Amino acid sequence: MADKTxxxxxxxxxxxxxxxxxxxxQHGYGLxxxxxxxxxxxxxxxxxxxxxxxLKLEQEGAITSEWGVSENNxxxxxxxxxxxxxxxxxxxTNNWQQATAIVARFLSPSEEG
Amino acid sequence: xxxxxxxxMRLRATIGSGHCDRDFGDELExxxxxxxxxxxxxxxxxxxxxxxxxxxxxxxxxVQQVARDRRGLLWLEVFGRDLRYAARTLLRTPGFAxxxxxxxxxxxxxxxxxxxxxxxxxxRPLPFPHPDxxxxxxxxxxxWSHNTVAPGDFYDWQNASHGYEQxxxxxxxxxxxxxxxxxxxxxxxxxxCSWNLFSTLGINPVLGRSFTPxxxxxxxxxxxxxxxxxxxxxxxxSPAVLGNTVRxxxxxxxxxxxxxxxxxxxxxxxxxxxxxxxxxxxxxxxxPPRGFSWPAxxxxxxxxxxxxxxxxxxxxxxxxxxxxxxxxxxxGVWPVGAAAS
Numbered sequence: 001m002a003d004k005t006x007x008x009x010x011x012x013x014x015x016x017x018x019x020x021x022x023x024x025x026q027h028g029y030g031l032x033x034x035x036x037x038x039x040x041x042x043x044x045x046x047x048x049x050x051x052x053x054x055l056k057l058e059q060e061g062a063i064t065s066e067w068g069v070s071e072n073n074x075x076x077x078x079x080x081x082x083x084x085x086x087x088x089x090x091x092x093t094n095n096w097q098q099a100t101a102i103v104a105r106f107l108s109p110s111e112e113g
Numbered sequence: 114x115x116x117x118x119x120x121x122m123r124l125r126a127t128i129g130s131g132h133c134d135r136d137f138g139d140e141l142e143x144x145x146x147x148x149x150x151x152x153x154x155x156x157x158x159x160x161x162x163x164x165x166x167x168x169x170x171x172x173x174x175x176v177q178q179v180a181r182d183r184r185g186l187l188w189l190e191v192f193g194r195d196l197r198y199a200a201r202t203l204l205r206t207p208g209f210a211x212x213x214x215x216x217x218x219x220x221x222x223x224x225x226x227x228x229x230x231x232x233x234x235x236x237r238p239l240p241f242p243h244p245d246x247x248x249x250x251x252x253x254x255x256x257w258s259h260n261t262v263a264p265g266d267f268y269d270w271q272n273a274s275h276g277y278e279q280x281x282x283x284x285x286x287x288x289x290x291x292x293x294x295x296x297x298x299x300x301x302x303x304x305x306c307s308w309n310l311f312s313t314l315g316i317n318p319v320l321g322r323s324f325t326p327x328x329x330x331x332x333x334x335x336x337x338x339x340x341x342x343x344x345x346x347x348x349x350x351s352p353a354v355l356g357n358t359v360r361x362x363x364x365x366x367x368x369x370x371x372x373x374x375x376x377x378x379x380x381x382x383x384x385x386x387x388x389x390x391x392x393x394x395x396x397x398x399x400x401p402p403r404g405f406s407w408p409a410x411x412x413x414x415x416x417x418x419x420x421x422x423x424x425x426x427x428x429x430x431x432x433x434x435x436x437x438x439x440x441x442x443x444x445g446v447w448p449v450g451a452a453a454s
Binding site for chain 1: 118123137140144146147167171175176184
């Protein structure tokens with residue numbers, strides 16, 4: 001597990017928003033597992049990493065939380081995307097795609113020699 | 114905007130932190146349970162499952178610490194604790210606390226008032242160009258160290274002195290302004306001056322003209338220059354006031370100019386009825402070199418007129434100028450700053 005990639009700084013919020021947008025309300029545990037799963041188990045995410053990101057998003061108003069009951073009948077705190085969060089997701093997705101496109105251009109085999 | 118909102122949320126979390134701590138503890142516990150369930154499903158023993166869950170979670174204490182730092186404003190909490198601690202300590206010895214506070218209050222008050230005086234007297238520059246070259250001259254005799262100057266002396270000194278660029282004289286004069294154009298009569302804090310007061314101070318009117326020598330003789334038409342404050346308040350900024358007359362102490366004065374904002378509390382200046390007063394002198398020389406001292410006063414104190422003349426030549430700026438340059442039975446020089454404050 002130790003050689004799994006750490007989550008890059010700043011990308012976690014985007015992953016959380018995206019996961020919530022596609023999966024609907026999730027509790028912290030489910031979010032962490034889901035993100036690991038989508039990454040093809042290339043990422044390792046413990047709660048100590050995830051929680052600060054959730055807190056920040058909640059403080060910014062991108063997500064809200066509510067206590068509910070999990071699929072295994074456990075009490076759990078569920079996080080839900082807000083309208084602000086949806087807008088933020090859209091914006092950050094664009095930013096990210098732009099950034100990666102630019103970097104990709106630098107890294108692609110050169111056409112001009 | 115999100116930043117502001119975040120700050121607000123953190124502030125709220127800081128103030129009601131007990132509730133948040135419990136909420137977070139519950140959440141952590143629920144996540145831990147889910148981990149345990151997961152490991153149990155994979156067939157671990159309950160103890161092993163719990164151990165692995167703790168490892169996976171990354172240490173409850175650490176997570177809690179991170180959460181606490183991010184959730185509230187840590188510095189505010191610490192500050193609040195310090196305040197409470199200080200209050201408790203002070204309350205334990207109320208007598209000592211009261212005395213300490215009193216001492217500090219008096220100390221701070223004294224320093225502030227002292228600095229206020231120093232600032233206004235010594236540090237704040239005068240609102241005129243080259244304030245270091247402005248001095249005020251008083252006449253002096255055995256009784257009065259700062260006597261006002263008789264107009265006759267002033268004209269004598271003005272004619273005989275070569276040490277000063279210009280000399281002007283002014284005095285405070287109250288004027289009653291008559292009612293006009295549905296405006297009430299009012300009393301004006303004003304001054305009367307020799308025609309060259311404004312050029313001596315180095316200022317030009319923002320509107321109209323300054324006084325001229327022709328304004329300054331007993332037969333001349335009465336003229337006045339308004340302060341900006343009066344121009345604004347009474348005449349609504351209307352330049353049409355130039356050339357018009359105002360009635361002061363029952364006499365008609367023609368308004369010839371307006372001086373710029375914030376320069377003076379004196380609202381009307383007029384050179385016509387100069388009867389005496391302190392006079393302001395602009396010195397022709399700049400600051401003399403360090404260590405320079407003026408020669409001792411000429412001891413030809415025979416005739417009063419001669420004394421005054423001799424001293425008006427001698428009194429000039431020096432490093433010690435901020436102290437009164439006293440001459441026995443002669444003139445003393447003050448910087449205007451000290452005199453006008």
